[in-house]
Each structure stands twice: as C-alpha cells, then as structure tokens.
Amino acid sequence: xxxxxxxxxxxxxxxxxxxxxxxxxxxxxxxxxxxxxxxxxxxxxxxxxxxxxxxxxxxxxxxxxxxxxxxxxxxxxxxxxxxxxxxxxxxxxxxxxxxxxxxxxxxxxxxxxxxxxxxxxxxxxxxxxxxxxxxxxxxxxxxxxxxxxxxxxxxxxxxxxx
Numbered sequence: 001x002x003x004x005x006x007x008x009x010x011x012x013x014x015x016x017x018x019x020x021x022x023x024x025x026x027x028x029x030x031x032x033x034x035x036x037x038x039x040x041x042x043x044x045x046x047x048x049x050x051x052x053x054x055x056x057x058x059x060x061x062x063x064x065x066x067x068x069x070x071x072x073x074x075x076x077x078x079x080x081x082x083x084x085x086x087x088x089x090x091x092x093x094x095x096x097x098x099x100x101x102x103x104x105x106x107x108x109x110x111x112x113x114x115x116x117x118x119x120x121x122x123x124x125x126x127x128x129x130x131x132x133x134x135x136x137x138x139x140x141x142x143x144x145x146x147x148x149x150x151x152x153x154x155x156x157x158x159x160x161x162x
Contacts, residue, residue: 025062027062027063027065027066028062030066031062031065031066031069034066034069034070034073035069037073038069038072038073041096041099041100044096044099044100044103045069045072045099045103047103047104048072048099048102048103048116049065049068049069050103050106050108051102051103051105051107051108051109051110052064052068052108052110052111053108053109054108054109055108055109056108068113071113072095072099072113075090075095075113075117075120076092076095076096079091079092081113081117081120083114083117083118083121088117088120088121088124090120090121090124091124091127091128093127094120094123094124094127095116095120097120097123097127098116098117098119098120098122098123099116101119101123102115102116102119
C-alpha cells in the first residue's frame with residue numbers, strides 16, 4: 001500500500017519512519033481506503049463528517065467515521081436509499097450535491113443521515129426537472145429549425161412498415 005510507504009517525521013527528534021512502523025488501528029487504514037472511493041468529492045465528504053461530532057471541539061472516533069463513510073458509499077452504489085419506509089432512487093451526483101450543501105451548513109450533532117437524505121431527494125428532483133426542461137427546449141428548438149420534421153418522420157416510419 002502506498003500509505004504504508006509514506007514517511008512520517010517526528011516533531012521532537014526529526015527522525016523519519018515509515019507509516020507501517022507505527023501501530024495504526026485498522027479502522028484508520030480502512031478510512032483511507034474508503035476516502036479514495038470518493039475522489040474529488042472527498043473534501044466535502046470530510047466536511048460532512050464534522051456534522052456527526054457532538055460539539056465543535058470533539059473529534060469523531062475512527063470506527064464511527066468508517067461506518068458513516070460506508071453508509072454514504074452504499075447510497076451511491078445502490079443509487080438510492082430508504083427513508084420513511086419508502087425507497088427513493090437518487091442519482092449519485094445528487095447525493096454529492098447534498099453532501100456539499102449539508103457540509104456548508106456547518107452543523108453538529110447528527111445521529112443519522114436523514115437530513116442528508118431529504119436534501120438529496122430535493123436535489124435529485126431539481127436535477128431531473130432541469131434535465132427535462134433542457135430536453136423540452138432542445139426539442140422545441142429542433143422544431144423551430146425544421147417544422148416539418150415530425151410529419152416526415154411519420155412518413156418514413158410508415159414506409160419502413162410496408
């Protein structure tokens with residue numbers, strides 16, 4: 001692993017030692033592995049993790065961090081989640097947008113992902129609506145360029161059917 005090859009410098013004596021020489025808990029190594037799966041979105045995910053602190057000055061335990069990251073990845077991999085006993089299909093980019101939005105709120109004390117889920121549902125609806133609006137406008141633009149296109153298409157389809 002590349003992380004284990006990383007050299008750490010002692011702040012007191014200045015000696016360098018490889019990461020693997022330290023007795024790091026497996027949860028911390030697992031967090032690094034999970035962090036890589038988020039790619040460019042990792043800084044926002046890391047900020048979102050701070051929402052699970054009990055107060056602004058208390059850190060999150062590595063095991064809890066690992067569980068939170070695994071849950072987030074499951075929402076992305078399964079393209080959805082359950083909330084209020086209903087399955088919601090959510091696009092991964094909507095989940096990432098929701099993570100970014102919630103992270104910017106700078107809240108603390110979250111016990112679960114329900115707030116994120118509700119924001120993701122709203123973001124997903126907005127994204128789908130924007131795509132549908134874009135498709136309608138492109139179709140209208142195409143009709144403006146060639147108003148006889150639908151009629152020619154019907155004739156073409158009829159000619160294929162014979």
